[in-house]
Amino acid sequence: MPAVFAVAVAALATIVGLGVPPVAAPTTSSPRPVRPCAELAGDLRAPGAAAHVTSATVTAATGDAPEYCDVRGYVEGTIQFRLQLPTKTYGGRYLQYGCSGFCGELTAPVFPECGGIPGRDVAVATTDDGHVGHTTFRWVDGRWAADDQAARDNWSFRAPHAVSVVAKRVIARYYGAPPRTSYFSGCSNGGREAMLLAQRYPHDFDGLIARGPAHAVGALLGVYETWVARSNTGPDGAPIITAQKLPALHDAALAACDSGDGLVDGQIDDPRACRFDPSTIACQGAELPGCLTPTQVEAARRLYTGPTDAAGRRLYPGGQPVGSELAWDGWIIPKPSYGGAFNIMLADNYLRYAGYPIGTPHSSIEDFDFSVEEFDRLTAEAVKGNAMNTDLSEFRRAGGKLIMWHGWSDQVIPPVGTLDYYQRLWQRDGGLHATQQYARVFMVPGAYHCLGGDRLNEFDPFPALIRWVEKGAAPQSITAQFRDQAGAVQRTRPVFAYPTRARYDGTGSIDDARNFVPAPPARPLADVISWAGDNQHHVPGPVAP
Template identity: 60%
Template structure:
């Protein structure tokens, strides 16, 4: 597990330059750029927005580079402390606004990347990002929750307010700079950014025309309080040491592939739907000495526990999913501490910070990873604050009525957020059937928001923009695999769920062109019955 990949997965996630080539293809004529009507420096002032008083603290023209257009770089904050960065192209803007979500517990502004929607110089989109209303202070920043121990305003901003007020502030500044608001607005994010996307669709349906929500952490309270704690505790021995070590993961992963790779009809190093895999880790039990090629009985028990959702003593599920077969190599760093991650596991750090500082009302008794009890009582004790973060409402009717489009996606090998939760939410939302306003894409072998064994990148933003602006419903998005040097090693079509990709029998299995869509191999039954089913009916707070 490379620390850079983990940090990327926890921060704003997938802020690599994105493209809108699908829009350009549908409209080959370049769109006329919108010119500024005022000087960049004149934006340094206040914007008296009701409930979102905004202060621009700096604004300066940044020269064009080989990759970015010339732009007006704006920095500021929405009271009390929601910091943001907004980049306004000076020569190439075409009327679109793109806002990025943040990851983990946020706490840092990752510079927003420009997206090229077809103009000669790129950067035809105004882009923005925020820190979520606070500044993280730990070495990795985004796993720090101490800022929320005694500050309810900071909690409010991170829980639900920050992405909404930044959208309002950015649009007001865009109007001041160009003379009109953006004609189309988009939001993209993964992990907490995916949660923010769903939160915006549910609670602020007028903010965005299109939302791209990857691996959404929308089951926030149970995810941080129950599931990450479960991951940490499952692999902790009585003396505090890890039971399962990173050295065992290659053999475990190879055994999973040997048992299950062929089940999808193609032996290609990935599990297209790991739910079909019935791998028993006991087949790797050491017959003699403990070596990296086998598992001790205690390690077998840990692997079984990781593959399972957290439960109480009565078997009640406390979260709707567990690790999927095929995800094993990604456990290093997230579940298992490694030298590359500073000797700690991110699941433990996130869970402990949440339980100590963020998961309970200010002043109420808190908990820790090591003292938390997996009981229904503790589950319910996390709920009053958890529902403020959660984005579980099934009522997206206002977003739908406005013509909003939603793209959900998740990696099948996600080590941080089980894909079963997204599948459960999608089936509850749609009945498991594709709708005219929401699509779900499930990506084989993809880790949390990026990285993986065979497929490492997935970005449906092009398809989302084409859907909103051209009415082109997304039915397929191509996933890409790259090696450590950035070379493309595989492309594979990912069809809108529940359709799957099937090899047509000719050509390379690493070429997306050689696959066709097929119906699901078995009926879709993705609803999970668990302790938090009542959470879908609880509306979250809304700040105007």
């Protein structure tokens, strides 16, 4: 959640071996504007979404973007949007981005690296989800939700749909026709929005990308993040595990788990295959940076385990993945430059302002009770924003395609929750093969939440999604890579559609994707996790007009 999801920069230039070829522009003639950009300003009425375009101006081309018509406006009541329409290079595609955390900021959309003219043939849009945050990091501010149900509903489910309707109407006015194909891409809360669109608005988009999705948003923000915050906070309010201890903890996790996939390569391909015990680096005398005190050992165990009630019942599917330790700094452990820890800010704002029905008692990180009763109190509001429904039958019938992907070292949202949802989905569909005709999952070893990673830090499924939607070519594998700070690619690795895994063929560099082959799962699939939110997978949630 700490960053708006953007398509990985320059991914196509470094795709090799098992990677995918560049995406061609649509073969039919590219649409050209049928009216001046400035004429787009004014009132606009779309089905269920009256809107106002407040400005429309031409912006000159730069090295990263084409010349475009910069359209800004809002959907009644307060959903701001920004739409960028190429004036000369548009190829008929529309891409809308999701936003992170509580959103609350209108960012400039990114032209993706794909198409006949890289980065220049796609109309792109963003939204603030209907409110403005007022803290330094606007996406952690939840005060806007305290007494405003309409604002809550905008963030929970209405904004992405409303903006899609309005943006397509503006595109039709400018080019004389609606987009040929429409796409949505988001991470974290934006990943939740992608899944929500498939579930509740199955005709809005042809293709969706959900990265690290916060699909069980109420339990995630209200219970899981609160558990993480409390697990690593001492009686004095200071962090129990400090940033200085993270390298030693991570090294111990790698030592225990790296070889579990048959290859020692500095990354853990599937943390579930290892049972790491942090007591292996317990201090034997004086406390040093390379060891953990008994209190720190217990805190680490709680972080890896995830939230439970007093009887041991799970209140969220999963805990911190083994291998994510280096990414805890700033998320779980406060950074002075951030003014605290993002995890604490987000969880406390949710419990104080957004998590419970308006007019009912709220809670806080300090006061929250880890019980099924308190979990149920959060559910009344959570179901409005959750994207947990496994009925995607209408999306499938509409021809939609969904790519979900998650980093195995995601420090914000446990990756096993995505696999829990995916198995429930294919069990409802009647089998994995049926689901893979329209929805596929990719699990990226070592990747963090939304951006970065320890061994693989770039993964771009957008070109593969375009081919799937427009050519019917379902992605079998997508190449991930690690790019160092100087911009040099140090590792490429194929990521196969789950549950297929990558296996080293025994020849050549382990940093070259061409030396890996697909392999069946190492064990029978048993990804469903029994937890307090089991029954929410059959709740469709509200639908905006």
